[in-house]
Amino acid sequence: MALDSIFANKMRSFLTMLGIIIGIASVIAILAVGNGATSQITGTFNDLGASTVSLSVSNEASKSDSLNDKDLQALKTSIPTIERISPDKTLNGTASSTYEKKSALAIGGTPDLQYTNQMMDKGLVYGRYFNQNEYEDAKNVTVVSEDTAAALFKGRKDVVGEKINLASVGGTTISLKIIGVTKGTFAKMQGSFDTSKMPVYLATPLTTMAKLDPTVAAINSVTVQVASKDDIESASKQMVRLLETRHDAVGKDFYTATNFLQALDQVDSVLGLFINFIAAVAGIALLVGGIGVMNIMLVSVTERTREIGTRKALGATTNTILFQFLMESVILSLIGGIIGLILGILLANGVASALDIVPSITMGSIVMVLLFSSAVGVFFGIYPARKAARLDPIEALRYE
Template identity: 45%
Template structure:
């Protein structure tokens, strides 16, 4: 019986292919949007968290509370050395010195986020190059004006060509710095600190030797962050407390809670939460389009009931029950949305692969999302097809046969 009803419903839909395809488009677009958003979101999250994981479970980020700290509470290079000397559990310790400058490219003044780095910073951050070379030890020690660009920054400032070997001019508080680009790459720590500060829209990022950054600041640089890597992930909390104690003793601000330490694991949880909330929100917005598609199904089914009034009357006169008529239309609406859902899933998978290829990561197809999409699209067909089906089932056979 069910197979016969499905066959009849399919034949009826194929009798008007154009209208059936147009009706399914709303469902296809809705399901494809949900699958694409979730797959791309999960893939991007996995790529970012994978890079975070490269920093290691034994990394720490110490930050100064900028809203409460006085100038004397900020950190200097002697603080970094004191932390390195007084806490033997730390393998690497480095300041993260940040400056903001501007560069003129193609007639536009562009903001550039400059980070002064040393050898320990490069080890902690797992600075990975895609072009060029790392800073040499003499360049790090002697304030040589050389630069490594973040990959995305290089693409924006030098579209279609490599910046390695080029000289770029940056305005730092009225002082012009000409630096040679020696490498292009990406750093995990830059992404980690952006999540820590919730800075989702960051300026372009470049790296210069810490000694160079200090020289261009007049030789008295103040830092807001120290990054460190311990020998072991055990007792990280105690190690972080030691870092805070060393700095509070040096600056005489004990008990003011001006320094906070964040572990990599905490940043991973924060990044995961932010990415999940964003992906789920966009998926919900995309799912709303499914309701629009469902309304389209209901409209077409109502038109179909009106067009097939005499057919309904004839079937009832030949013995068809109200349930027979109702299930006929319910099967038609459910088949429309089920097929639309399957095509939407296939389209979503293809779109997500294209987007992943373009942005350089692999989308993750979540089986649970696929199953829910199929069930939800079928449920939409049943829900929005119920009213037209009941309307068809309630038609009087005599009145139906009289209609032209």
């Protein structure tokens, strides 16, 4: 009987469900796109290294308190959980081949730079990375990205064995032999931009970079990768204590270890609050939809007063009438919830596709939507159903 009543007034039933549909679709789309964006950002942090620690020297420290090669070796040999450690020094200049000349960003470090470098991909497509001997001997070798190779050598990417000249801002120039090519950098960037105006990227031994600018030899920050994210806290404390001991700086707070997990927790917290706030605002449409259901059900009770009186005169109990009208409101809300769920999924996929992210729709979200829409039907249907159930059959039969 509830279904017959709903389908007998299809347009009115649809308009009644419209608030529920819009509310559910909005909440599902926001949660799906928001969770997908959060997962992508979290994945980016994991790519950078969930087990990565940034070790830095305070500006208040003297030059003698800066890090050196011996410090790096001591850290790696004394703390077993450290797998890789490298400075992340950068130098602006120009790189030129026999074909092109481009502004360049050179990144200097130890051989571990291949894995700690956050500006270039660690994956090699041609050749190899520089080794410890080349680092210690300050060999004039370099590793470039595919983008750099293409920009300097007329689109060619396999440029192993070629030479480029790297010039510092001060005018000092050295010739570098390309020994390896990593995956491109620009392909991962979002949006439209003119790649011809982007700088080229290359990685060199820090000792080689010091030939261009001796000031880079003073190491004020290094990137450290530990075996597991569970080792981050203990490794961070050990690194700070070891450096304070080696530089006689105990208690001076010259050295600070910061890990990406702390930043990731902050990002997750901020994104979670933002997504929940937007979803709550969208949820207001559900409240409006629930009020619409209650309004239409009250109208329905008024229209069907004689029907209710007749049913009660024929023996229908108060609970039977209550259940009939309550079921109508629940079915209206549930159908609206299902339609809203489908539209929300389609909307989430459309928006996510435009933003180039993968929407995240969980079974828990689907179940929550269906339960919530049913709850809306029950909550806003109780009053009209009670009003119908309490009608006096004699007065209802007299109603015109």
